[in-house]
Amino acid sequence: xxxxALPLAALFLLAQPQVASAQLAGEPFIHDPSTITxxxxxxxxxxxxGGGLVSEDGWTWRSGGERPGGGVAPDxxxxxxxxxxxxxxxxxxxxxxxxxxxxxxxxxxxxxKSPDFGFHDxxxxxxxxxxxxxxxxxxxxxxAEGRLWxxxxxxxxxxxxxxxxxxxxxxxxxxQPVDVAIDMEATALLHRDGWYYLxxxxxxxxxxxxxxxxxxxxxxxxxxxxxxxxxGVPLLKGGGKLVVAGRxxxxxxxxxxxxxxxxxxxxxxxxxxSDLDRGGRSVLGILPLLWxxxxxxxxxxxxxxxxxIQSERGGGALELAVDFVRIPFDVRRSFFAKPGDSTGPxxxxxLAENRASWPAGAxxxxxxxxxIRAHQQWAIAPAExxxxxxxxxYYKILIAGTERALAVGPEGSVEAVPAFTGAPEQxxxxxxxxxxxxxxxxKAQADAKHPRALVAIGRSTPALMPFDPxxxxxxxxxxxx
Amino acid sequence: MGKPRSxxxxxxxASAWALLAPGALHAQTAGMVEEKLPxxxxxAPYFTPATADPxxxxxxxxxxxxxxxxxxxxxNRTNTGFTPSYVREALAPATYPGKFEAVPRxxxxxxxxxxxxxxxxxxxxxxxxxxxxxxxxxxxxxxxWAVTVVNAPREMRGVRLAMGSNSAxxxxxxxxxxxxxxxxxxxxxxxxxxxxxxxxKGRNVLRGxxxxxxxxxxxxxxxVDEAGKPIRDITIxxx
Numbered sequence: 001x002x003x004x005a006l007p008l009a010a011l012f013l014l015a016q017p018q019v020a021s022a023q024l025a026g027e028p029f030i031h032d033p034s035t036i037t038x039x040x041x042x043x044x045x046x047x048x049x050g051g052g053l054v055s056e057d058g059w060t061w062r063s064g065g066e067r068p069g070g071g072v073a074p075d076x077x078x079x080x081x082x083x084x085x086x087x088x089x090x091x092x093x094x095x096x097x098x099x100x101x102x103x104x105x106x107x108x109x110x111x112x113k114s115p116d117f118g119f120h121d122x123x124x125x126x127x128x129x130x131x132x133x134x135x136x137x138x139x140x141x142x143x144a145e146g147r148l149w150x151x152x153x154x155x156x157x158x159x160x161x162x163x164x165x166x167x168x169x170x171x172x173x174x175x176q177p178v179d180v181a182i183d184m185e186a187t188a189l190l191h192r193d194g195w196y197y198l199x200x201x202x203x204x205x206x207x208x209x210x211x212x213x214x215x216x217x218x219x220x221x222x223x224x225x226x227x228x229x230x231x232g233v234p235l236l237k238g239g240g241k242l243v244v245a246g247r248x249x250x251x252x253x254x255x256x257x258x259x260x261x262x263x264x265x266x267x268x269x270x271x272x273x274s275d276l277d278r279g280g281r282s283v284l285g286i287l288p289l290l291w292x293x294x295x296x297x298x299x300x301x302x303x304x305x306x307x308x309i310q311s312e313r314g315g316g317a318l319e320l321a322v323d324f325v326r327i328p329f330d331v332r333r334s335f336f337a338k339p340g341d342s343t344g345p346x347x348x349x350x351l352a353e354n355r356a357s358w359p360a361g362a363x364x365x366x367x368x369x370x371x372i373r374a375h376q377q378w379a380i381a382p383a384e385x386x387x388x389x390x391x392x393x394y395y396k397i398l399i400a401g402t403e404r405a406l407a408v409g410p411e412g413s414v415e416a417v418p419a420f421t422g423a424p425e426q427x428x429x430x431x432x433x434x435x436x437x438x439x440x441x442x443k444a445q446a447d448a449k450h451p452r453a454l455v456a457i458g459r460s461t462p463a464l465m466p467f468d469p470x471x472x473x474x475x476x477x478x479x480x481x
Numbered sequence: 482m483g484k485p486r487s488x489x490x491x492x493x494x495a496s497a498w499a500l501l502a503p504g505a506l507h508a509q510t511a512g513m514v515e516e517k518l519p520x521x522x523x524x525a526p527y528f529t530p531a532t533a534d535p536x537x538x539x540x541x542x543x544x545x546x547x548x549x550x551x552x553x554x555x556x557n558r559t560n561t562g563f564t565p566s567y568v569r570e571a572l573a574p575a576t577y578p579g580k581f582e583a584v585p586r587x588x589x590x591x592x593x594x595x596x597x598x599x600x601x602x603x604x605x606x607x608x609x610x611x612x613x614x615x616x617x618x619x620x621x622x623x624x625x626w627a628v629t630v631v632n633a634p635r636e637m638r639g640v641r642l643a644m645g646s647n648s649a650x651x652x653x654x655x656x657x658x659x660x661x662x663x664x665x666x667x668x669x670x671x672x673x674x675x676x677x678x679x680x681x682k683g684r685n686v687l688r689g690x691x692x693x694x695x696x697x698x699x700x701x702x703x704x705v706d707e708a709g710k711p712i713r714d715i716t717i718x719x720x
Contacts, residue, residue, distance in 0.1 A: 321663075
């Protein structure tokens with residue numbers, strides 16, 4: 001970590017957390033979170049110092065993890081029935097103190113209450129002597145193509161890559177550290193479509209809302225480089241394409257960790273140096289991960305607003321299946337007008353004009369050509385107090401200007417019921433997919449192992465069906481109305 | 482390829498004039514006005530008489546054998562008025578020109594002297610406009626009724642009827658409504674899918690009606706399984 005010139009004690013003299021946050025629920029306070037890992041029915045991440053966070057749904061996080069071994073900035077990877085944990089002891093100093101070791105341990109559970117939880121020391125796999133241009137901290141694992149890699153290092157000199165033995169977690173005999181980047185820290189590794197990606201954090205950490213932390217990336221065909229950014233600038237010469245910067249009320253993202261949820265949903269964890277909605281404390285963050293032209297980039301949870309919900313299958317707009325209401329208009333005005341005829345604005349059709357044809361009870365929902373009508377415009381917002389999943393809150397989806405709510409209907413259909421009650425059938429999980437489109441799932445699931453999502457099973461027919469990542473039928477975009 | 486832009490614009494303007502000037506509507510909306518219909522052009526190449534033996538769906542599962550009734554005149558100068566309310570009234574069992582539960586036979590006469598034709602389509606869809614044109618009947622502002630019989634080798638649960646029609650239409654399986662396509666629709670395969678339904682072992686009667694104002698008219702139908710794959714191990718007949 002690159003520590004700003006602040007008294008260390010000041011880092012922990014921060015204000016009490018506030019109630020609301022645009023990000024995760026609970027007490028997600030952490031710095032340098034490890035890759036979020038599933039064990040014993042829950043999700044775990046560990047940070048600098050010994051503790052960690054645990055969550056059942058990826059949305060509400062509580063203190064609860066324990067990590068034997070002490071040290072700083074760990075990472076976790078599961079191989080077979082073992083969770084290998086890499087962590088650093090020593091190093092990370094701003095002025096000196098770069099003599100450090102990366103150590104490895106393993107356990108068969110991350111849950112301290114499990115009988116499989118235990119400390120099994122593998123030993124030191126990397127060291128720096130305090131004089132050489134590298135600092136053996138901030139380790140990160142990657143298992144790819146049957147080989148196990150470990151990156152480590154900080155702004156102090158080089159980021160290094162080392163091969164480990166996936167059978168033991170120990171250093172692969174004969175493996176020597178390879179310099180792959182400079183002026184970076186809190187690295188992470190990805191492998192996708194034949195490319196190795198080295199992500200790391202640029203900027204200054206540990207200075208609250210004045211931290212300039214941001215996450216960058218370069219890629220190479222080999223895990224030992226040469227890594228270059230999108231402009232061809234080598235990471236060994238300071239390159240790095242931006243993945244995510246601070247936004248809104250959350251400042252200084254760093255310490256990337258991939259959270260691959262399958263079915264084309266990838267997210268990433270990080271910490272924000274400072275969440276101003278939580279007294280400026282360092283907190284866990286989770287955002288969607290998108291892939292554009294072969295590069296990872298941060299997505300976003302859907303901002304609250306009014307949208308057309310558009311099907312990627314056929315372009316249809318999710319709408320109430322009600323009678324179309326015409327806008328009174330003499331078509332001769334459209335293209336038979338004379339010069340000098342009125343060009344004054346004409347109002348859009350109002351909600352009151354549109355809803356005149358709506359029945360009182362539940363209304364079936366279908367897909368139709370978008371006609372800029374009220375029965376096609378949805379006000380979408382997080383449903384306060386309803387929880388969430390993997391970094392995104394559960395949303396309510398209402399016809400704008402009404403309480404009419406999108407809901408699970410009979411026989412796998414979807415409908416709009418007259419009033420929002422907060423029932424699980426009316427709460428929606430909206431996950432951004434790697435291509436930037438979204439998957440929409442009801443919270444209410446009859447079979448949690450085979451969840452249903454909103455899918456255009458016909459060009460004009462939506463239904464709740466298993467999501468197929470290879471198809472556009474379950475992909476949706478949110479368009480300004 | 483579409484029409485050249487200038488031609489398309491001229492066409493649009495001509496259509497607009499037709500809408501605005503009732504006297505110019507004759508050529509556009511047969512069925513709305515008295516007009517001398519062009520002579521029949523025959524059913525080839527789109528239709529042939531249904532053969533004696535049942536047939537299978539095509540490779541994509543489309544049902545190509547239907548009993549089609551000659552068009553019922555129902556003037557509509559635009560398809561944008563095909564709201565669910567309007568179509569449910571215009572294509573109601575009560576408006577069916579005959580006994581709704583019965584399966585007619587080739588050559589049967591219905592109300593107003595209209596005849597049923599048992600036909601196989603050479604394409605995946607049933608080109609209703611060319612049926613009417615081929616018979617020398619009104620092509621615009623009309624309703625087409627259609628009936629077919631689907632024989633299933635076993636009970637098939639959880640299937641869906643996948644319809645496309647130009648323009649609006651309603652469909653009933655064994656007397657129960659299973660699909661409605663409303664609005665100014667162009668035909669696209671798998672446009673509207675029914676809720677999960679059951680094909681009975683043996684004989685199932687699928688019946689529907691398509692309403693159209695101006696423009697071409699056709700429909701396509703198939704059954705799909707829970708995964709959206711076409712169902713092909715059924716046969717189709719008209720009796």
